[in-house]
Amino acid sequence: MTKQISSTSFTMSLNETRKKFIYTDEQLMKRFQKGDENAYSELVNRYKDKLINFIYNYVGDIDSAEDIVQDTMIKLYQKKQYYKEIAKFSTWLYTIAKNLANTELRKRKRRKITLLSQLSKDGTNFDLSSNENNVGDDIHTDIATRLIQKAINELQDKFREVIILRDIQELSYDDISSIVNVPIGTVKSRINRARLQLQLELKHLNLK
Numbered sequence: 543m544t545k546q547i548s549s550t551s552f553t554m555s556l557n558e559t560r561k562k563f564i565y566t567d568e569q570l571m572k573r574f575q576k577g578d579e580n581a582y583s584e585l586v587n588r589y590k591d592k593l594i595n596f597i598y599n600y601v602g603d604i605d606s607a608e609d610i611v612q613d614t615m616i617k618l619y620q621k622k623q624y625y626k627e628i629a630k631f632s633t634w635l636y637t638i639a640k641n642l643a644n645t646e647l648r649k650r651k652r653r654k655i656t657l658l659s660q661l662s663k664d665g666t667n668f669d670l671s672s673n674e675n676n677v678g679d680d681i682h683t684d685i686a687t688r689l690i691q692k693a694i695n696e697l698q699d700k701f702r703e704v705i706i707l708r709d710i711q712e713l714s715y716d717d718i719s720s721i722v723n724v725p726i727g728t729v730k731s732r733i734n735r736a737r738l739q740l741q742l743e744l745k746h747l748n749l750k
Contacts, residue, residue, distance in 0.1 A: 565581070565584075567585065567588070567630070567631035567632060568627050568630070568631050570584055570585050570631075571585065571622070571625055571627075571631050572627065574622055575622050575623060575625070582618070582619060582622075585618070585631075585635075586615050586618075589632070589635060590611060590615070592711070593611045593614060593635070593636075593639050594607050594608060594611050595710070595711070596636070596639065596706065596707075596710070596711050597610045597611055597639055597643050599691075599694065599706045599710045599711075600640070600643045600647075600702070600703070600706055601643055601646055601647060602691050602692075602694075602695050606646060610639065610642045610643055610646060611639065613642050614635065614638050614639040614642055617638050617642070618635060618638065621638075629720065630717065630720070632717065633717050633720040633721055636707070636711075636713075636717075636721050637720075637721050640703060640721060640722075644699065647699075689744065690740075690744060693739075693740050693743040693744055694706070694740070696743075697736055697739060697740070700722070700732055701732050701735055701736035701739065702736070703721075703722055704718055704722060704729055704732045704733050704736060705732075705733060705736035705737065705740070707721060707722075708729075708733050709733075709737075715729055715730060
């Protein structure tokens with residue numbers, strides 16, 4: 543009986559000790575601002591994969607997504623004193639990542655315009671070769687994925703960002719409102735508009 547009570551007490555004590563080391567994002571950020579490098583590492587570990595997924599759906603390229611997330615974490619390190627706890631840490635970090643992604647997309651548009659200008663001057667035509675070995679469901683899945691990604695990428699910026707944050711990242715309307723800096727009603731309206739446009743663009747796909 544005594545041994546059982548002792549074991550229970552030990553378990554309760556262990557659980558309490560564990561709780562002391564489970565910090566919220568905001569608590570970790572505060573520790574990092576005070577010089578705790580381990581807190582920074584924990585924040586990176588918590589958000590790295592989430593941000594890569596978010597940015598990949600934003601820019602459509604995994605290498606660019608990884609580069610942007612790396613830049614985001616550098617910004618987090620360099621700008622740590624700019625964070626104020628009146629905002630959720632996740633909202634603050636996603637905003638940094640989104641702004642960097644938008645910068646990358648603007649650079650792409652400029653490069654694309656320059657490339658098209660050069661090609662039109664050159665007058666060169668390019669033929670895309672087909673790969674006859676890729677057949678069946680794999681082709682359908684790959685094409686569908688590419689078409690969906692293309693349709694998302696072609697949305698206006700204000701529609702693309704909210705549909706990714708809501709339907710892919712599954713963030714709350716409150717968080718999305720803070721990240722894109724518009725009222726919740728506007729967020730919901732843009733999401734509905736984006737979904738409608740995607741439905742129209744992709745109605746020919748037999749998605750299951």
